[in-house]
Amino acid sequence: MALKKAAKKTEPAGPPQLLWRRDGASCLVTNDFGQYAWLKKKDFDLLLAGRLGGKHPRYAALADKGFIRDRLDFDGLAAKWRSKNAFLNSGPGLHILVLTLRCNHKCLYCQSAAAGPGARDTDMSAATAKKCVDFAFQSPNPGITIEFQGGEPLLNWEALKAAVLHARGKAKKTGKNLSLALVSNFSLMTEEKAQFLMEQEVSICTSLDGPADLHNRNRVFCGGNSHAATVKWLKFFQARHARQVPEYRVFKPSALLTVSRYSLGRHKEIIDEYVKAGLEDVFVRPLAPIGYAKNLWGQIGYEAKDFADFYLKSLDYILKLNRRGVVIREKMAAMMLDKIVNARDPGYLDARCPCGAAIGQIAYNYNGDLYTCDEGRMVGWEGDDAFKIGNVRKDTYRKVLTSGAARACVLSSNLESQPDCARCAYKPYCGVCPVYNYEAQGSLWGDMATNDRCGLFKGIFGALFALLKKPGNETILKNWVGK
Amino acid sequence: MTKKQNKGGLVADAAVYSAEALQLAAFVYSDRAEISIKAGKGVFNVSFCGEAPGFHPGDYMNEVLNQQCRLDLAKQNSKAAGMIATKALLSAAGGTKKKA
Numbered sequence: 001m002a003l004k005k006a007a008k009k010t011e012p013a014g015p016p017q018l019l020w021r022r023d024g025a026s027c028l029v030t031n032d033f034g035q036y037a038w039l040k041k042k043d044f045d046l047l048l049a050g051r052l053g054g055k056h057p058r059y060a061a062l063a064d065k066g067f068i069r070d071r072l073d074f075d076g077l078a079a080k081w082r083s084k085n086a087f088l089n090s091g092p093g094l095h096i097l098v099l100t101l102r103c104n105h106k107c108l109y110c111q112s113a114a115a116g117p118g119a120r121d122t123d124m125s126a127a128t129a130k131k132c133v134d135f136a137f138q139s140p141n142p143g144i145t146i147e148f149q150g151g152e153p154l155l156n157w158e159a160l161k162a163a164v165l166h167a168r169g170k171a172k173k174t175g176k177n178l179s180l181a182l183v184s185n186f187s188l189m190t191e192e193k194a195q196f197l198m199e200q201e202v203s204i205c206t207s208l209d210g211p212a213d214l215h216n217r218n219r220v221f222c223g224g225n226s227h228a229a230t231v232k233w234l235k236f237f238q239a240r241h242a243r244q245v246p247e248y249r250v251f252k253p254s255a256l257l258t259v260s261r262y263s264l265g266r267h268k269e270i271i272d273e274y275v276k277a278g279l280e281d282v283f284v285r286p287l288a289p290i291g292y293a294k295n296l297w298g299q300i301g302y303e304a305k306d307f308a309d310f311y312l313k314s315l316d317y318i319l320k321l322n323r324r325g326v327v328i329r330e331k332m333a334a335m336m337l338d339k340i341v342n343a344r345d346p347g348y349l350d351a352r353c354p355c356g357a358a359i360g361q362i363a364y365n366y367n368g369d370l371y372t373c374d375e376g377r378m379v380g381w382e383g384d385d386a387f388k389i390g391n392v393r394k395d396t397y398r399k400v401l402t403s404g405a406a407r408a409c410v411l412s413s414n415l416e417s418q419p420d421c422a423r424c425a426y427k428p429y430c431g432v433c434p435v436y437n438y439e440a441q442g443s444l445w446g447d448m449a450t451n452d453r454c455g456l457f458k459g460i461f462g463a464l465f466a467l468l469k470k471p472g473n474e475t476i477l478k479n480w481v482g483k
Numbered sequence: 484m485t486k487k488q489n490k491g492g493l494v495a496d497a498a499v500y501s502a503e504a505l506q507l508a509a510f511v512y513s514d515r516a517e518i519s520i521k522a523g524k525g526v527f528n529v530s531f532c533g534e535a536p537g538f539h540p541g542d543y544m545n546e547v548l549n550q551q552c553r554l555d556l557a558k559q560n561s562k563a564a565g566m567i568a569t570k571a572l573l574s575a576a577g578g579t580k581k582k583a
């Protein structure tokens with residue numbers, strides 16, 4: 001009699017889609033739904049082998065996060081993915097109007113391709129400014145943000161005023177949600193201008209590079225003391241924010257920090273300066289070797305590891321201040337945490353997949369030329385129009401959004417097509433920048449294995465996940481994005 | 484996988500590297516060297532001329548590897564990647580709404 005063959009043992013199925021990164025004795029696992037967990041090596045091996053059974057103490061939590069194959073809540077996870085990637089449905093929300101290339105400052109790292117204060121042929125006309133506003137309102141996005149930049153935008157006050165009033169009128173007609181923002185060095189601010197901006201609910205952002213000596217070294221202003229003007233107007237807008245009036249909302253002013261070589265080693269003084277100025281956010285931004293800064297890299301630039309060191313020390317110092325009850329947070333970390341902790345999109349266009357170029361933002365040069373983003377415009381200033389997507393007077397909205405440069409940026413910043421990123425544990429929260437890749441590595445795709453921006457993001461994510469492991473820090477960091 | 488050739492050229496194994504990856508990388512490096520690629524028996528012969536100071540053939544081969552990995556990945560991921568890119572572009576261009 002023939003013996004029956006023993007039934008084949010079926011191997012347990014492994015986990016569903018999973019990204020991971022080893023850190024000492026533990027492993028960070030993430031998935032495309034933005035969920036994460038730290039696992040001990042032993043538990044990670046069980047998960048990978050599909051042998052982490054229902055009685056395991058981590059089973060329920062891992063199942064909730066979509067890490068257990070036979071307990072997948074498809075509807076819930078799909079809803080998470082959709083909300084995290086809602087920007088894929090909306091079109092460009094940020095519209096940057098470069099009202100003039102003129103500037104009265106000569107900042108060491110200036111990326112805005114500024115011309116001298118006398119060069120009036122680089123001003124945007126009021127008519128072009130209105131055209132830009134009309135163009136912006138063609139975006140299907142229900143929320144439109146118009147950001148006025150330069151040069152120094154206050155040097156072209158007439159165009160600024162015309163654009164603000166026109167945009168308010170358009171918002172009323174279309175029912176779109178309009179936010180207006182001004183990025184200014186404040187040196188030309190007057191009470192009259194400030195009053196107009198507040199009445200029109202324009203939010204105000206400036207640059208503050210630290211204590212007076214450092215700020216003035218980075219931000220050279222022949223007409224006076226840049227730091228003094230910055231602090232004076234920050235205080236003015238803060239005071240007006242504190243005593244709101246019923247007719248309009250006054251926003252809290254904000255500031256941006258650009259880290260030059262001279263800033264390295266001075267993180268405590270810089271953060272203290274922000275606290276002293278009453279600011280609750282400090283956005284520690286690295287210099288990018290783009291435009292003007294690229295030419296001066298030898299003088300003011302630094303290696304990625306120097307910035308990473310500065311950044312991590314800053315983060316550490318901010319947490320120390322938080323423990324003492326001081327309210328201050330680092331903006332980039334806060335935006336990344338919003339993705340990690342809340343699976344929310346904080347609207348950080350630099351860390352999206354695909355990146356914000358054209359599909360999330362458009363930069364409008366003074367002459368109506370359109371670029372994928374402000375960084376793309378800087379490359380245009382160098383004489384290379386690789387990122388130009390059209391002109392506001394000549395091209396239709398649809399033509400611009402389907403232009404070769406727009407498509408190339410979307411394709412090249414798609415992390416699913418980037419060899420290193422597609423398997424990286426930080427992919428659910430990260431994004432690459434085609435302009436950076438083009439400038440630093442010669443192609444839109446870049447090569448993440450040797451890409452400094454990627455190295456920097458890996459450092460930041462590594463630090464944030466490590467901090468989230470410690471309960472004390474976790475509570476503070478979750479508070480940053482709790483609202 | 485790559486061997487040094489006489490006169491500073493390289494030989495790339497055709498079983499590992501595709502002509503497309505070699506050409507894409509040559510394009511990335513076009514401002515640093517003139518790179519010509521000739522198909523041989525199971526190999527590609529790569530030669531360089533007019534190299535800019537600091538150019539190193541090894542850097543070019545790193546870029547070839549990067550491009551090859553990207554092409555290989557595209558074979559597996561192109562469906563998901565294509566859906567994301569199409570969705571983003573069509574939505575931004577205002578093309579996903581059905582006409583009433």
Ligand code: SF4
Pocket residue numbers: 415418420421422424425426427430431432448453454455457458
């Ligand atoms: S850019 Fe770097 S950190 Fe970000 S997903 Fe890609 S490989 Fe990971």
